[in-house]
Amino acid sequence: MKRIYVCHDTLTGIYSALHDAWVESRNDDAGIRFRGKIQQQFFCDYLIVDENEVKAAKIERLIKRHLGYNAYWAVYHALLSDEERKAEAVFHIMQEARRIQDSHKIMDHLGDENVALVFELSRRxxxxxxxxxxxxxxxELQNGVLVSEISPRTQVLTCIAEHFADRFPLENWMIFDRTHREALLHKAKEPCRILLDAYPDSEMLGKLSDDEKRYEILWKGFFKSVSIRERENPKLQQTHLPIRYRDMMPEFSGE
Amino acid sequence: MYEHIQTEMSIYDKLNILSDAAKYDVACTSSGVERRGDGSGMGNCRKAGICHSFSADGRCISLLKILFTNECIFDCKYCVNRSSNDVVRTSFTPDEVCTLTMQFYRRNYIEGLFLSSGVMKSPDYTMELLYATLYRLRNVYNFQGYIHVKAIPGADQRLIRMTGYLADRMSVNIELPTAEGLRQLAPHKTRKNILTPMKLVQEQTKENRYEIAVRKNSPRFVPAGQSTQMIIGATPETDFQILNVAESLYDKFELKRVFYSAFVPVNDEIALPAVKRKGPPLLREHRLYQADWLLRFYQFRASELLDEHNPNFNVFLDPKCCWALKHLEVFPIEVNRAEYHMLLRVPGIGCKSASRIVKARRMGNLDFQDLKRMGVVLKRAVYFITCQGKMMYKIKIDEDYITRNLLNTKERLPEGADGMTYRQLSLFDDMNFGVNDAFETVSGKKATI
Structure with missing residues (x-):
């Protein structure tokens, strides 16, 4: 019977499931599904995966060693996406890599549909x-902390952490991910931390600093005056800056 | 009196006036330098640059683009801030510029500062103010983001050199493509005055390269290179002349970019063309940018794209397609064997797909499906290539036939460019009469249809 591994939709969860699937059924067809999103099928064994860091570290090492860093980052990014088949696709490219001559070149093998999917997801x-x-x-809040709330489709927090930590090393800042209920916290001069199951405290977020309103107004004024009236082109603006990003941007609020 | 006005004006009004005055400068790129923060201040730079917003005209907002002052002793006819115009004049103080930059930057509004200026009192005086501002920003506020600064023509060489060590990119605007145009429209600027600082920046950059080779930690001089901009459509130059100027700027001055700015009339001036009714020549600007890319990345020369008999770009087809149609004798080329520089000349094949093709064909023969997967735009490329000796469809290598088909691929052309001057009226149309005339200013050779 086909084995289907059931795990949480987190990196540790998926890596643990990949680990179990690899140990037990690397030669067979196996599936990986996420808790809460399963549609039961006939003739399948459903196995709940015991998730832990040790398994995850093992499988990460395996991917790095046998598929190379290029593939590792593609897999890493693909697993952060919002696609349901992502874990299975990764499992299948690991199987596919055993079939080709040089397993490090697996990501060039775009003819394979699973490789193409992982590639597309990582790009997404x-x-x-x-x-x-x-x-x-x-x-800026009254206590000087910088706060941002986003609602991305994929789990981007770990991908943007490095960039902002390098950019604002002396600031205290946090980014809330409303879609996945996670938060990225950065304390001055310290590395970033991810907080799972984070709920933003709306009362605390309401206490903006006195300067905040002022700079928002200044920015809105700048945004308006820098555009050339004779060249106006809202369609072009929308291609570059899709509407779904605009709700968090002060220059588009209140119009 | 003047001092009084300056102290009374709020920072909001100043920002509005001085950003409004700076908006005709095109360059808003933050690319060309990769620098990590050192942990002691704020900011870093990314090689590709980062846009942070897009204004209503669809142009990116990457830098806080402002003038230091809009006071100017020069009287350039195309400029809002010319000395003979009666506009509200104001200036920032270095501290105001620094706080604005830092506060905008930490909210992730901008990628850095673009500082230009009118000429207040004298070029030296203005350049000194710019230097003082950058010095404060870099050393007092510890800002490590991107800075683009203008070199003021006619300013002391030492000032320009010192400023260059603080900035990432420097630019001197060449303003108009020919010295004749400059004499007519910008009486206080001369070609020589503009080219001197450009040469200076170029030579200092070369020298700096040696310094860095010897001592790795020596300060960098204008690491993202220099750029310039030309106004298109204010003087009667042809596209051929403009493109030649751009080419020689790339060759002789090693510029990173030449920007083209469609002329937007802001003054009522007899010496300027009256294009107010027609709107700025945007399509012409677009074609020039396309050709500019061909010069910089596709190994084309200006003389291949245009000549004296055909001095302007085609309205309907982009410069690369035009070149291909004129040189049908070299096509079709065999994708599996053609040299890289020939692949680059095929419409529909870009730099990325050309290098992918070169890599992939080492593993085996390519067919049209593979090309599609690599990102080749087949609807344009099919007329010019063969895969393993075969074309994709039965195609006549005939100029008229291919032109007609290329025009059918529906490159999004501005309304009216396809010769259709009528359309269905609806009750709620705000008919912008006169907009369609914009294309008359682009007197390209009509395609043969």
């Missing part, structure tokens, strides 16, 4: 995280 995630590096806006 890194593109979205680039968008957030561009369009995230911070607001």
């Amino acid at each position: 995630v890194s593109n979205e995280s680039h968008m957030y590096e561009e369009f995230i806006r911070f607001r």
